[in-house]
Amino acid sequence: MELTPAFEVAETPWQRFARNFFGSKIATAGFVLLVLIVLAAIFAPAISPQNPYDLAKLDVMDSRLEPGQKSVDASMTYLLGTDDQGRDMLSAILYGIRISVMVGVVSTIIALSLGLTLGLLAGYADGRIEAFIMRVADIQLSFPPILIALILLALTGRGIDKIIIALVAVQWAYYARTTRSAALVERKKEYIEAATALGLSPLRIMFRHLLPNCLPPLIVVAALQVASAISLEATLSFLGLGLPITEPSLGLLIANGFQYLLSGKYWISVFPGIALLVTVVTINLVADQLRDVLNPRLQTQ
Amino acid sequence: MLAFIIRRVLQSLVVLLVMSLLVFIGVYAIGNPIDVLISPDADQIERAKVIVAFGLDKPLWLQYFIFLKNAAGGDLGRSFAYSTPALTLIFERMPATLELSSAAILLSIVLGLPLGLLAGLRPNGVVGKAIMAVSILGFSLPTFWVGLMLIMVFAVQLGWLPTSGRGETQLLFGVPVSFLSWDGLRHLLMPAFNLALFNIALVIRLTRSGAQEALMQDYVKFARAKGLRNSRIIGVHVLKNILIPIVTVVALQFGSIIAFSIVTETVFAWPGMGKLIIDSIRVLDRPVIVAYLLLIVTIFILINLVVDMLYSALDPRVRLAESKG
Amino acid sequence: MDNTTTLVVNNLQTQFATRAGLVKAVDQVSFSVKRGEIMGLVGESGSGKSMTGYSIMGLVDAPGKIVGGEILLQGKNLRDLPAEAMRKIRGNRIAMIFQDPMMTLNPVLRIDTQMMEAVRAHQDVSRMVAREMSREALVRVGIASPDERLQAYPHQFSGGMRQRVAIAIALLNQPDLIICDEPTTALDVTIQGQILYEMQKLCRESGTALIWITHDLSVVAGLADTVSVMYAGRIVESGTVQQVLDHPRHPYTYGLIASAPSRNPRGQPLQQIPGMTPSLLNLPDGCAFRTRCAHATAECQQTPQLREVEQRMLRCFHPLRDSVAEVVS
Numbered sequence: 001m002e003l004t005p006a007f008e009v010a011e012t013p014w015q016r017f018a019r020n021f022f023g024s025k026i027a028t029a030g031f032v033l034l035v036l037i038v039l040a041a042i043f044a045p046a047i048s049p050q051n052p053y054d055l056a057k058l059d060v061m062d063s064r065l066e067p068g069q070k071s072v073d074a075s076m077t078y079l080l081g082t083d084d085q086g087r088d089m090l091s092a093i094l095y096g097i098r099i100s101v102m103v104g105v106v107s108t109i110i111a112l113s114l115g116l117t118l119g120l121l122a123g124y125a126d127g128r129i130e131a132f133i134m135r136v137a138d139i140q141l142s143f144p145p146i147l148i149a150l151i152l153l154a155l156t157g158r159g160i161d162k163i164i165i166a167l168v169a170v171q172w173a174y175y176a177r178t179t180r181s182a183a184l185v186e187r188k189k190e191y192i193e194a195a196t197a198l199g200l201s202p203l204r205i206m207f208r209h210l211l212p213n214c215l216p217p218l219i220v221v222a223a224l225q226v227a228s229a230i231s232l233e234a235t236l237s238f239l240g241l242g243l244p245i246t247e248p249s250l251g252l253l254i255a256n257g258f259q260y261l262l263s264g265k266y267w268i269s270v271f272p273g274i275a276l277l278v279t280v281v282t283i284n285l286v287a288d289q290l291r292d293v294l295n296p297r298l299q300t301q
Numbered sequence: 302m303l304a305f306i307i308r309r310v311l312q313s314l315v316v317l318l319v320m321s322l323l324v325f326i327g328v329y330a331i332g333n334p335i336d337v338l339i340s341p342d343a344d345q346i347e348r349a350k351v352i353v354a355f356g357l358d359k360p361l362w363l364q365y366f367i368f369l370k371n372a373a374g375g376d377l378g379r380s381f382a383y384s385t386p387a388l389t390l391i392f393e394r395m396p397a398t399l400e401l402s403s404a405a406i407l408l409s410i411v412l413g414l415p416l417g418l419l420a421g422l423r424p425n426g427v428v429g430k431a432i433m434a435v436s437i438l439g440f441s442l443p444t445f446w447v448g449l450m451l452i453m454v455f456a457v458q459l460g461w462l463p464t465s466g467r468g469e470t471q472l473l474f475g476v477p478v479s480f481l482s483w484d485g486l487r488h489l490l491m492p493a494f495n496l497a498l499f500n501i502a503l504v505i506r507l508t509r510s511g512a513q514e515a516l517m518q519d520y521v522k523f524a525r526a527k528g529l530r531n532s533r534i535i536g537v538h539v540l541k542n543i544l545i546p547i548v549t550v551v552a553l554q555f556g557s558i559i560a561f562s563i564v565t566e567t568v569f570a571w572p573g574m575g576k577l578i579i580d581s582i583r584v585l586d587r588p589v590i591v592a593y594l595l596l597i598v599t600i601f602i603l604i605n606l607v608v609d610m611l612y613s614a615l616d617p618r619v620r621l622a623e624s625k626g
Numbered sequence: 627m628d629n630t631t632t633l634v635v636n637n638l639q640t641q642f643a644t645r646a647g648l649v650k651a652v653d654q655v656s657f658s659v660k661r662g663e664i665m666g667l668v669g670e671s672g673s674g675k676s677m678t679g680y681s682i683m684g685l686v687d688a689p690g691k692i693v694g695g696e697i698l699l700q701g702k703n704l705r706d707l708p709a710e711a712m713r714k715i716r717g718n719r720i721a722m723i724f725q726d727p728m729m730t731l732n733p734v735l736r737i738d739t740q741m742m743e744a745v746r747a748h749q750d751v752s753r754m755v756a757r758e759m760s761r762e763a764l765v766r767v768g769i770a771s772p773d774e775r776l777q778a779y780p781h782q783f784s785g786g787m788r789q790r791v792a793i794a795i796a797l798l799n800q801p802d803l804i805i806c807d808e809p810t811t812a813l814d815v816t817i818q819g820q821i822l823y824e825m826q827k828l829c830r831e832s833g834t835a836l837i838w839i840t841h842d843l844s845v846v847a848g849l850a851d852t853v854s855v856m857y858a859g860r861i862v863e864s865g866t867v868q869q870v871l872d873h874p875r876h877p878y879t880y881g882l883i884a885s886a887p888s889r890n891p892r893g894q895p896l897q898q899i900p901g902m903t904p905s906l907l908n909l910p911d912g913c914a915f916r917t918r919c920a921h922a923t924a925e926c927q928q929t930p931q932l933r934e935v936e937q938r939m940l941r942c943f944h945p946l947r948d949s950v951a952e953v954v955s
């Protein structure tokens with residue numbers, strides 16, 4: 001006779017998630033690296049040898065020094081060299097990471113919230129509201145992000161707040177669209193009917209019932225979008241449209257160093273470039289793994 | 302079929318109109334061009350003259366209608382900075398951008414398809430995994446940074462390729478092109494590759510997943526049961542099935558590539574529309590900005606239209622369904 | 627080797643190494659098919675019948691592998707052949723027809739493309755000749771207006787017609803053997819009848835041997851000359867249709883026949899074989915059927931071998947006798 005298999009002790013969803021996620025060595029490495037980067041961003045002021053924004057401390061005599069050289073007054077060693085204004089590259093990079101990551105994360109969070117709300121509204125409300133929101137989203141989605149950001153920044157000028165607004169404007173439509181599709185599917189399910197029958201207010205249904213079920217795919221998208229936002233911000237700064245010169249993000253640092261590339265002073269551009277690269281790639285790695293792990297179709301357990 | 306075309310064209314015209322309105326409002330209503338054109342210590346009379354000359358005193362809606370009227374006649378205003386018609390300025394630069402973008406699209410297919418097929422056929426081999434890793438890089442790396450690296454490695458360190466610019470051009474039907482001369486090609490190679498990188502990664506991924514799915518289908522098993530060679534199974538049966546969605550995506554990306562050439566043109570000092578628009582934005586040269594945006598929108602709409610029709614021509618299932626309904 | 631036997635399969639073993647264990651999908655399967663003969667290969671899902679067909683064609687995909695036995699096509703062992711030689715046999719000396727013709731024909735290629743390539747992969751003929759051969763083949767399987775049909779795409783055909791196209795493709799290179807894997811299961815009963823009739827006719831005319839894989843005994847009864855019954859990867863009984871279906875000796879065969887609804891007198895409860903088909907990962911020791919068999923004894927914990935019993939091959943320690951197994955008609 002066939003024996004029925006004994007039941008295994010069930011693991012919690014979190015345990016299963018952790019097991020799946022950290023199953024890939026590359027993803028784990030990426031995750032560790034990412035944590036380091038985020039820590040560097042948060043603690044930049046504490047760990048930088050120099051405050052790159054303090055113009056008083058900069059000595060133009062120290063400009064364009066090679067990595068490893070000492071400053072004119074021998075008070076510090078520039079581990080990664082200096083740029084054309086005498087800024088210590090290491091400090092500039094740390095602060096740059098800080099700004100880049102902050103801008104990326106903040107803009108993604110705002111875009112996510114905005115898009116989520118609008119998407120839920122469109123998915124739940126129906127009729128003209130939905131049509132309007134979706135029409136706007138569609139038009140915006142048919143344009144390349146760089147163009148939209150370009151126009152907005154051209155009109156509004158430079159500044160952290162303006163670039164965050166531009167990044168939000170670029171991203172919200174995608175979240176709105178995805179949320180709406182998910183909401184449309186979930187709306188037909190019975191638990192929503194039940195909630196409506198109970199007389200719960202539409203707002204409550206939207207946020208407490210629909211929302212949690214639409215969330216998982218969005219998390220993955222949001223993670224990827226952070227990297228994409230950071231990349232876009234760097235590109236815009238490089239083009240001279242993003243952050244102001246006084247608070248350089250990685251993109252601006254790279255732009256500043258561009259002209260010195262040809263004369264062999266590579267460090268002014270290359271090191272911030274590597275920092276940008278590592279940041280973006282690790283976020284992508286982690287997000288990719290997140291997507292594979294959360295994808296219901298690939299679940300074999 | 303005709304009704305389908307007419308319907309789509311009408312839709313496109315409506316979108317174009319709406320976009321022109323949005324663009325116009327966006328550009329003209331925000332910011333103040335007067336301050337750009339006139340030095341701060343010019344007197345009132347000077348200012349008044351310039352305002353009238355550029356029609357900046359009329360109410361916004363009137364400006365818009367004048368603009369539309371002129372646009373219908375092909376006149377999109379004169380550049381504030383260059384005093385030549387904006388459209389002429391853009392058209393002068395367009396061939397360079399189009400050539401760059403076309404080269405990029407070509408590269409994405411020529412490189413992306415074979416690599417993607419290879420990765421799809423042997424997903425667990427070293428080659429397959431390596432290709433996928435490279436494709437992740439292609440997605441993640443910011444284009445301008447890759448451009449910088451390319452310049453540094455191939456131009457500065459190795460000296461194989463020129464650092465920037467377009468080099469010699471030959472005339473093809475009166476239009477200057479680079480690809481006909483060896484020098485032109487040398488200048489074209491890096492910027493085109495740089496621009497194409499994101500798309501190459503995209504095509505690799507699409508081709509790979511498409512190939513993997515196709516290989517699981519019964520018709521592949523049947524083709525093997527017929528005793529067909531592997532090369533035919535992959536080259537004809539699998540390829541034809543996955544080609545349609547890939548071509549669609551690539552074609553739709555064309556507009557995106559044209560837009561993104563802004564970055565590549567800046568990095569490589571390629572004299573195209575992209576560089577023009579950046580400079581124009583810096584000095585708020587509105588007619589040029591408006592003309593460029595409208596042109597891009599029109600190009601986008603055209604591309605969408607063409608792709609739609611191409612899709613129905615390629616996929617026999619869609620074609621027959623359309624002709625019935 | 628007498629040349630009236632087209633295919634001899636000896637102790638074929640195909641196994642799958644899965645994470646959950648070793649699956650013996652085809653376990654010591656032996657049978658032979660003569661020229662022009664139609665053999666029915668009968669069994670439920672999971673019995674290994676389809677996998678036997680794939681094994682003969684050399685289409686077993688990883689993680690499966692043929693690990694033992696021989697497959698003799700007119701005396702030549704197919705297992706000895708290198709991949710390229712096997713490719714030349716497929717579609718040429720042995721053809722296969724699958725269950726769902728919508729899935730087996732490539733939706734984006736025209737019918738003539740898919741037929742002509744089958745010809746030109748094995749015969750060195752021009753496109754025109756290949757096209758002409760395809761056209762003739764369509765006529766042979768009873769498809770009207772063949773020229774139009776050649777230009778068409780698969781989704782423009784009905785299910786029955788698509789299957790006829792598949793049959794036409796199978797016949798193109800005049801194979802010695804055709805393996806049909808449940809080709810009529812997805813079709814209407816009337817179409818099924820037509821196709822069965824035509825297949826029979828074609829085989830008699832051309833001397834092509836046919837292996838018809840199915841779970842439907844009534845098809846076998848009407849169509850085949852010989853029948854092999856499979857259970858859990860093994861052949862349990864095989865012989866001529868008269869012998870096996872009218873006087874079954876294996877309890878499983880009897881159960882199969884008896885449980886067919888058409889065989890049941892009206893108003894009587896339907897007969898069933900108790901229990902369920904075991905998973906191939908978890909087979910009982912010895913005779914795989916013993917857990918469901920009313921006649922099982924301790925002896926059945928040994929594996930019975932396939933032996934000749936009363937003019938058929940049988941794998942059972944307790945063959946039924948006619949008094950028990952006389953099938954009600």
